[in-house]
Amino acid sequence: SQQGEEDPQALSIQEGENATMNCSYKTSINNLQWYRQNSGRGLVHLILIRSNEREKHSGRLRVTLDTSKKSSSLLITASRAADTASYFCATDRNYGQNFVFGPGTRLSVLP
Amino acid sequence: EAGVAQSPRYKIIEKRQSVAFWCNPISGHATLYWYQQILGQGPKLLIQFQNNGVVDDSQLPKDRFSAERLKGVDSTLKIQPAKLEDSAVYLCASSPLAGNYNEQFFGPGTRLTVL
Numbered sequence: 001s002q003q004g005e006e007d008p009q010a011l012s013i014q015e016g017e018n019a020t021m022n023c024s025y026k027t028s029i030n031n032l033q034w035y036r037q038n039s040g041r042g043l044v045h046l047i048l049i050r051s052n053e054r055e056k057h058s059g060r061l062r063v064t065l066d067t068s069k070k071s072s073s074l075l076i077t078a079s080r081a082a083d084t085a086s087y088f089c090a091t092d093r094n095y096g097q098n099f100v101f102g103p104g105t106r107l108s109v110l111p
Numbered sequence: 112e113a114g115v116a117q118s119p120r121y122k123i124i125e126k127r128q129s130v131a132f133w134c135n136p137i138s139g140h141a142t143l144y145w146y147q148q149i150l151g152q153g154p155k156l157l158i159q160f161q162n163n164g165v166v167d168d169s170q171l172p173k174d175r176f177s178a179e180r181l182k183g184v185d186s187t188l189k190i191q192p193a194k195l196e197d198s199a200v201y202l203c204a205s206s207p208l209a210g211n212y213n214e215q216f217f218g219p220g221t222r223l224t225v226l
Contacts, residue, residue, distance in 0.1 A: 097167055098167055
């Protein structure tokens, strides 16, 4: 069964705007990761946030984690056309040995 | 450093045929993963190796899927016989160590179409 569920399923914004994607999960986690997948390509790791962290930044990316609500958000600021991709959250399973990926949010950034 | 290599990139077969995919992980990465990604869905873990041992194959349909990682480096994933629902992208990933403290590095995937 899938652990993480991203919301919305699809998001379309204009270049320069901010994009926010959410991930909700059901059971307790140790860590949560966000990945990006460009069309026809493999996934690229964006950021990992541990359960004792509330917020992390990486360039134009900001990730928050609220363990009480079992949710995380990924914010991309000042979006660019090159940010057009699918974004997945991954939560740990099997006692932290590996991950389960959500269905993803498909982001389109229009020039 | 070279990334995760996969071949072939595309494969079209008829149902009930057999197919094999190959993966060469990043040099020195102990852990190797095979995922199945159906169109519009997230990747689903099929099998995880640590060196040449299996860590997790709980989601691998063992009646038709098999995988091996001889010598703890390259890996092959085989489907025999293929079904229509096996149409998907098969992704290989590797990481230096097991566990969720490490990011995974993904290959470009093999797109399988079963007719």
